Amino acid sequence: MLHYLLFFIFAGVCLAGALFFLFQRHPVNSALSLIVVMGSLAALFLMLGAEFVAAVQVIVYAGAVMVLFIFVIMLLNAGEEERTRGSKVALILGVPGLIVFFCLMYWTLALPRSQVGHVSIGDFYVSTQQLGIALFREFLLPFEVTSVLVLIAIMGAVVLARRERH
């Protein structure tokens, strides 16, 4: 019972934050609502039993990535966005896309429960130790490939930042 209550609270906060993010016109407010979304996502991860992922979500995304977002907004002193009259591409592609999405959602939810399969809260409890073992034994190659990807991104950033000196 408590689980359902917590799930609906955090899912609701998450959705509210996402909507707030879209409708806010001030960049700092948008960034702050994105932090709320990430925080409530971390709570949802925690309820599924992924404690390490939840903590990392807060430390890395809410605590470091979003600080850089806010840093850039502060540095550029970005003011309020101007309202545009909306783009045609968004109208032509977006509305059918949205309809298809909702149809899919409805179709999935309308399936009988036996076909969908079900998950209850706490099914996937993974301790940090188990996660580490899985990451460094079974998934070592993808892990290393990801780290190479991150390295490339860092080098790209350095190259872009240094270009003006020459």
Added chain:
Amino acid sequence: MSLTAYILIAIIKLAILLWLLLTAVAYIVLMERKVIARMQNRWGPTRVGPFGLLQPLADGIKFILKEDVIPDNVYKPLYVAAPMIALILSLVSISLIPFGGQWHIGHYHVPLEMTAFWTGSGIQDINIGLLIILGITSIGVYGVALSGWSSNSKYSLLGSLRAGAQLISYELALGLSLVGVLLLAGSLSLRQIVDGQSGSIFHWNFFGGWQFIAFFIYIMAAYAETNRIPFDLPEAETELVAGYHTEYSAMKFAMFFMAEYCNMVTVACLATLLFFGGWHSPFEGLALPVPDIWLAISPLFWFFIKIFVFIFVYIWIRATLPRFRYDQLMAFGWKFLLPLSIANIVVTSFVLAVRS
């Protein structure tokens, strides 16, 4: 344990902890003023009460009664929220600190920690406690960053930009310096980390675990995280008036002030738990003849002694060292502390691998 008893115990613990923390913060401020004054051949506050002991009370009354000026051009929602974010986050993190084993009161087992309870056979605490404290500290940046931005003043903005860059840079070194301890303990639960260091002084991570390099990295990064001298660039008064809290007055300023000192206490607690054996006595295992009542009090006694020493060192350093220049600060964090902490991880894990 029935639900009412559980909730009642939690509320009592919460009340005691909050009272203790806020009183400690008030008297750390007094201690800082007194100790620095003595180091500079002055007396410090002496007028209010005996030896100036009622000075924190006078300060508190002054903060509450002062006019709360809100400048015209601030962005009000965030201007009001920023000090609250800073204070609340610094108060929350203390609830994850274990102060000792447990007390038996009547037929209740009461663990000396806010977020732990007795399961019937053992103490259950949060098993990623350390990560949660790191998460709370990393979110604490927003109090500083938003206050500077929302104040709409160039000094505040520069202060919070500096704070943002500094906190992100030193958070890496801080997090990596703790990895050595985690490797030794094999757990993220603060209680288990402390239990791994029981025994005499030579079982503490600082001495027995050879983590002194990690400790010095941690303490330097933590000084930077709490904006203290020599890393107090965000509030450098010679350049930025008062940095990010320039535009704040009365109770809102006091909130930032309290948040800074609460963070100091948390840093001291973490240093004690991770490197200096937590509540364990340095003479453990010597079988000294001690009365039973001492066994109940000794964890708290040793814990508070250790925290006191760390706070004193904080103040001592403030009276001793000058401030870094900004480029020196960044170079020190990225080019010295970070590689050193990575080297510490490599060496520690190598030794552990060889030993096992």
